[in-house]
Amino acid sequence: MLRKITFGVLWLGFITxxxxFxxxxxxxxxxxIQNLSLGEWQGINPLVIALFNVMGIWPLIYSAVLFIDGRxxxxxxxxxxxxxxAVxxxxxxxxxxxxxxxxxxxxQKNLLLKFLDSRITGVVLTIAAAILVAYGLQGDWGDFVQQWQTSRFIHVMSLDFCLxxxxxxSLLGDDMARRGWENQPIFWLTSLIPLFGPLIYLCLRPPLSAAKVEMTPSKLD
Incomplete structure (x- = not known):
């Protein structure tokens, strides 16, 4: 219950x-937003472009855990x-x-779960994120800080990344347990390194074993 209350307070606080503020x-x-979505990036700080696109990678990272957890x-x-x-x-x-x-x-894992459970998916997302981060580092940090201080969109998107x-x-422990993977260094590596920690986890985690995905006899009847 405390866990749920904590997330609830955090959610309401973030919205407020x-x-x-x-x-x-x-x-x-x-x-x-329209230009970022359509790829019309001329005149936009590469840091903003990279952050916007990385925010599209984050939902895919979460989906690789959420869809399995949601079963x-x-x-x-x-x-x-x-x-x-979107949000x-x-x-x-x-x-x-x-x-x-x-x-x-x-x-049973359907096609979507097989895709999300695949290490290849993690590798592809990691490469995409690395390219975006390398591109973003060419941007103007002074301009980005100024936009962060004056633009709600840039400000909230940055905080969203951190959150x-x-x-x-909060989802990692259960996902590792479902795979029978007890590895504290990986847990802390994943938890403490923003973006690339979860991506490394998706690249390294063992797939759900056959023993975990087979239907029990009672459910097959």
Whole structure:
């Protein structure tokens, strides 16, 4: 219960901060989002471009855990994972509030789960993230700080990145247990390194074993 209350307070606090205390919206925010989405990046700070696109990688990282975790939950994971592409942690926190700890996976992996469970998916996401980060490091940090201080969109998106980094360990222990993987160094490496920690985890984690995904005889009847 304390875990759920903590996530609930964090969710309400993030919403309150984003809409009341964060810097105000700028007149060009919608145009900026449109240009970032359409790949019309001329004149946009590479740091902003990289951050915006990395925020599209984060929901895929979470999906690689959420869809498996959601199989044994009373709530569906896909609405929260899908909404995360638009609003990030705003959508994922309600799932964390509503879910219950679960360290088992029962059933067959469908094509989507096989894709999300694959180490190849983790490798592809890691390469994409590395390219984006390398591109972003060419940007103007002074300009980015100035935008962070004056633009609600840039400000909240940056905080969303940090929050997604902090929240991932809340799902990590159960995911490792489902795989029978007891590895404290990997847990802490994943938890303490933003973005690339979870990506390394997706590259290294063993796939769900056959013993974990086979239907029990009672459920086959």
């Amino acid at each position: 901060y984003a809409f009341i 964060a810097p105000p919206d700028q007149p060009n925010t919608f145009e900026l 044994s939950q009373k709530i569906l994971a896909w609405p929260f994972a899908t909404a995360a592409f 990030g942690a705003f959508a994922l926190l309600p799932y964390l509030i509503l879910r219950n700890p679960n360290q088992e996976f029962v059933g 997604l980094s902090l929240l991932f360990p």
